[in-house]
Amino acid sequence: MTCLAALYCALAASPVHATTLNWGSEVGSMLVDSDGDGIDDRFVFELGAFDLDFEPTESNRDEWILNWRVFDAASYNPDIGYFTSTVHVLSDISSGNPAASPESFSGLIAYLWIRDSDEAVEGSEWHLVRAGNWIFPEFGGDCCDTGVIEWSISDLDSSDVPLWGGQNGVIGSGAHGVTGSTGLQTYTFVPESSTALLAAFAGIGAILRRRR
DSSP states (O other): OHHHHHHHHHHHHSGGGSEEEEEEOOTTOOEEOTTSOBOOTTSEEEEEEEOTTOOOOGGGGGGTGGGEEEEEEEEEETTTTEEEEEEEEOTTSOBSOTTSOOSOOTTOBOEEEEESOSSOOTTOEEEEEOOTTOBOOOTTSOTTOOOEEEEEGGGOOTTSOOSBSEETTEEOBSBOSSOOSSSEEOEEOOOOHHHHHHHHHHHHHHHHHHHO
C-alpha cells in the first residue's frame, strides 16, 4: 500500500498530469516586420505575463523587459510562417518549461511578445498583444487536471488592439512603413524628437565645417 501511495504521489507531481497549454499561430499566418517583410528566425516568440503590479504602456516601454515573466517560448518556421509550442501548466500554475520564470502565473493576463531585441531602441522590432480570454488559471484547482488549453492568434479579433505592432490591420503603437492587412506585424522605434533634433543639428554642423 505504501508503494502504491508513493507511486501515486510521484505521478501526481509529474508534468504528465498537468494541464497542457498549446499555443501559437496557424500554418500560413502572415507574420511581417515594420517594412512588410517576412519575419525571420532572429525573432523570439514568447508567451508570458507582466508582474502583477505592472501595466505595460507605451510610456514605460523601457521597463517592459524588467517586469516580464516568460512562461514559454515557441519555435518558428519562417518558410511556412508558423510558430507553435506545447507546455505544461503545473499544479501551482507555474510553467513546465525549465527555462521559464519560476514564479506562479495564477490569474495573470497572458501576452504574446514577438521581438528581435529586448531593448526599446531605434531599429528594434516588437509586437505585443493579448486576447481577451488569455488568462492563466487560478491557483487551487485540481492538481491532476489533464485538460487542454488552446491559445492561438486566431483568437485575436478587432477588439484586441495590440499594445505595440499591428494585428489584422488594427494599429497599435510603434512606427511602420508598410501596414499588413492580415496576421501579425512588428513595429519599430524611431528616435525621440529631442534626439532627432540633436542629430539634425550635428549634421548641419558637419556640413558647415566641410564648407569652411
